[in-house]
Amino acid sequence: MVNISESAIENIGKVLNDPKRPMKERFRALFSLRNLGGETAIKCISECFTDDSVLLKHELAYCLGQMQDVRAVPVLKSVLEDKNQDPIVRHEAGEALGAIGDPDLQALLEKYQNDSAIEVAETCQIALQRLKWIAGRKTSEEENLSQSRYASIDPAPPSEVADVEELRNTMMDESNSLFERYRALFSLRNLGTTESINALGEGLKASSALFRHEVAFIFGQMQDERSVPFLKKTLEDTAEHEMVRHEAAEALGSIATDECTEVLKRYLHDPRPVVRESCEVALDMSEYENSPEFQYANTLLSVQA
Incomplete structure (x- = not known):
């Protein structure tokens, strides 16, 4: 493990917290801090919640x-509780608290599971179910279920079901809990077949914007060109919720084909800041995916240069 000085981490934090920097540079700084971890990195990230950019927050x-x-936890709790923050930011704070998985957070999440912002309420419902699932795990097999092959902490563990049709039916049945539908969603992701990708595409027709945004996010994780038509249609739908369009844009940036780049450039001046900033960041991600660069989160190299 390379020993990184506190001053180097603080310098990355200065890049993140500088509103004069291009959004793509600030994103790279953020993900550099995430990868480094530790108290100083958390402090630098926490200081940025006063920024104007909803996407960045x-x-x-x-x-x-x-x-x-x-x-x-303290800063995420304060963001979730702050009704002046955009619901997109508050929702992500709720999801983050669920990802941390501290059982002491149950009372807080219960408080906001009926929040007036539906994105926040649904997120807290899922996060609560994740805490309960963690508490109820008994076997190593269940433990392994929570380990994502995409090196991410998912809002729900994948289902143990492997049949695409059964998973699709579970995912699209809105009488099921969002947690169970998310479990089906992540199982379809893990299968990675044409059939499972097409089933995931159907998920973009769900009534919940939160659910649709998770489908788009998953497509970005998969980086599979077979999902491009679904993502392109989502970004092009100006009536779609901005949290869904923003995830579609970032997913297209991860897939990084010429077709993806072309559609992202068209929405660089979208009237919604979250969407246009996502397109800017996505184009930078696309450039990285098509370059010989070793690491996207490379701000440490530039601040030490």
Whole structure:
């Protein structure tokens, strides 16, 4: 393990917290801090929640959750409780608290499971179910279920079912809990077949914007060109919720084909800041995917240069 000085981490934090920097540079700084981890990195990320960018603050919360460090709980709690924050940011704070998985968070999540912002309420419902699932695990097989092959902390463990049709039916049955539908969603992701990708595409017709946004996020994880038509249609739908379109944009950036780049460029000036900033970041991700660069989160190299 390379020993990184506190001053180097603080310098990355300065890049993240500088609103004059291009959003793509600030994103790379954020993911550099996530990868480094530790108290100083958490402090640098936490300081950025006063920024004007809803997209950036959403990603701050996401990264804090993925770090799974209980030292991030106080700032995530304050963001979830702050009704002045955009629901997109508050939702991600709720999801991050679920990712950290501290059983002491149950009362807080219960408080917001009926929040007036539906995205926040649904997220807290899923996060609560995740805490209960963690508490009820008894076997090593169940433990392994929570380990994502995409090196992510997922909002729900994949289902043990492997039949695409059964998973699709579970996912699309809106009488099921969102947690169970998410479990089906992640199982379809893990199968990675044409049939499972087409089933996931149907998930973009679900009534919940939160659910649709998770489908788009999963397509970004998979980086499979077979999902491009679904993502392209989602980004092009200007009536779609911005949290869904933003995830579709970032997913297209991860897949990084010429077709993806072309559609992202068309929405660089979208009237919704979350969407246009996502397209800017996605184009940077696309450039990285098509370059010989070793690491996307490479800000450490630039601040030490």
